[in-house]
Amino acid sequence: MTNTADTVDLAHRLAPGATDAPAVSAPDRPTLTHGGLRRLIRETVAKMNALGLGRGDRVAIVLPNGPEMATAFLAVAAAASTAPLNPAYRADELDFYLSDIGARAILVARDEQGPAVEVAERLGIRVLRLLVADDAPAGSFTIAGDPVGPPAAPGLAADGDIALLLHTSGTTSRPKLVPLSHANLAASAEHIGATLGLTSADRCLNIMPLFHIHGLIAAVLSSLAAGGSVYCTPGFNALRFFHWLGEAKPSWYTAVPTMHQAILPRAARNADTLAATPLRFIRSSSASLPAQVMAELEATFGCPVIESYGMTEAAHQMASNRLPPGQRKPGSVGAGAGPDVAVMAPDGQLLKPGQTGEIVIRGPNVTAGYEKNPDANASAFAHGWFHTGDQGVLDEDGYL
Template sequence: MTNAENHPDLSRRLVAGADDAPAILAPDRPTLTHGGLRELITATANQLHALGIGRNDRVAIVLPNGPEMATAFVAVVATASTAPLNPAYRADELDFYLTDIGAKAILVGADEAGPAVVVAERLGIGVLRLIVPAGAPAGTFTIEGKPVGPRAAPEMAEDSDIALLLHTSGTTSRPKLVPLSHANVAASAGHIGATLGLGAHDRCLNIMPLFHIHGLIAAVLSSLASGGSIYCTPGFNALRFFQWLGDAKPSWYTAVPTMHQAILPRAARNEEVLAAAALRFIRSSSASLPAQVMAELEKTFGCPVIESYGMTEAAHQMASNRLPPGQRKPGSVGASAGPEVAVMAPEGKLLDAGETGEIVIRGPNVTSGYEKNPDANVTAFAHGWFHTGDQGVLDADGYLRVTGRLKEIINRGGEKISPLEVDDVLMDHPAVAQVVTFAMPHDKLGEEVAAAVVLREGMAASESDIRTYAATRLADFKVPRKVLILDEIPKGATGKLQRIGLAAKLGL
């Protein structure tokens, strides 16, 4: 009996479908079944144990988006702790992340010779190579490399073991390291599957990066744990999205709002694919979805758009709108969808519906604490709840509206302004396709309101047009004093618009 078969519940929980059911698909590749993926988990466990990698050893995965990145995460996580890293990181970034994680080995592509390998070798971290056999089903691989220690005990991971290590985005400070246990990620995958009614018939088209919690848990793990399948693309590409939609025949896809906004203008040129598409729903998460974009997506694709609210520390999902006949409220991130969700005053009092405060959560998917960061833990876990750093308000139905990151609220001479409120107004301007409102330094007021805007194709508007429009809808102190009209707004690695630091990036 092989090692993974001694512990069949873990591979069955991660990959729950029938032996012959499709699990992993990719452009121009044969399909890998759930049975084949479970065999891959077993084979990977045996290879890792022979190479000296076992329970709670940390393996950084630096691979491009695609089927092998998805299966490497699932297969390695069954044995060891995984830390997926952005392949675009430069040497100094890799040095920080690999050191902070305490990686014992790094898993890279067969021919990788870039900074990941150079830095790992300099730090004395074992380099393991992922080999893809010619003509093999999507996601199939073997691992080659020199042993990083004596043969490890033939054990599979347990619920309390760390499954996943990810850093927060760290826009204002040193990134914090978030350890998520197997119990955390299993709970979150289960919450997402239950919220979306996922089953064996469902197929997710994944366009999210797989070094990010959204793609790993919402797309990959929730699909496999519910017995469904996932079509793994090389990463987001608005020009290829409709081709993939036609080839994959998915029942859903999940993305960040900027991706949805890039897809919409191309819909008119892909009417045949749209007519043949049979999406059951579209999911949006990781940033606020403008109500206008939600309406346009529903009209274009003829299916409900489910906006959800997630963060790394919660192994992704915290709240979500519901599929029909449940409620979905434009501008809301939905009701609790797994953990308990509440709104708290600064002194720790839980607030009633309609009162604005900090969003706090607690539940089985929430990390037990940042690693090597006791100061952050004291603040983040005060009063028995995890503090998200987001400001929001619950309505009478228990549906949550996020009014902004506490750090992103603009303080204009003592007047507090939610950038999301300004975004929402500017998005109603007929010429505006995308907007991000942010704080710009001001010598007397401390901060002033600024907005970066991308116009719709073929439409025109000046800075004064947009400011005049805002002035008819917003109190004077909320009207942006500066509007920058850009071809593209700078984004983070996961496609999210980032308010913090934008003024400096744009030279304000």
């Protein structure tokens, strides 16, 4: 999928399925097809261009979890650069992120009047409204708002254009801004699809937040790029999980370990739903999955649990355990699953299996570098590899 912008229309790359094949569904909503999603992407690009927004412009998206958040990310990114932000951010946080991103516009829900609107107006950032018609298919929307400037050059984004801007967590320092190109995202979606054997028959139940790389790429983009579909919930709710499972009839879901742990105690009272909804596999990422939880999930759902390792700078997936007949090792995040993965000593030497050092990666899914942060780039890309900052060891099978 990488470097194909000149040969494959971006709308078809994001939604390559048959015209009437399901693409996006949600609780109590009609399903949006791949043909409908392609049309939505093209219409959104035309609207954004008419509003004066195009390639290189930055649009922050502050929407609740759900199908419109998923499709807005895809459709707006096809015209400009997107920056999904947590709707729960406080005014001071929004001020920092919107300023650091350099947003020209912000996309919010029709009736949104919270701090996102107040901060955007104070910063002189145009506020666009996402409108959803009654009985519209899941993810369908139109955009209303005043032009940001004269019409932008029309057209779909290219592989080298920035599709997604996300900040690192910044728990110990100022958050770093990570730009990810369309080529980065396409490569990552292809890597995940290949690792999980995704096809048009697969449907992902998404319970992950869509302002985070895990949900955006592993759940939404990889599913759609494989011609499959994604069922978009309003966000994680352990009390509603099995109801959604029964309604969506997915073939898989992906989550963080705390979500898996919250689901397990409720499985016994939902035995009928479990029996009627067999999963092909379950995926876990973003934190270490305890071996006991992995075993309980496999016993409860009767399917393999695949633990993966990802980070924002890699457009998510770096390593992953494998589906049968491949190996999955409790306590390991798996072998390289897309990019090259190695363990490096402080002097830049690659270490042998069994030796502990810093995990480093390189590949088409990896960001070209942090924005406006030359010092961070100098250390992060030393010795020709991206340095994750994590310590690890490879075993004799190449599992991390």
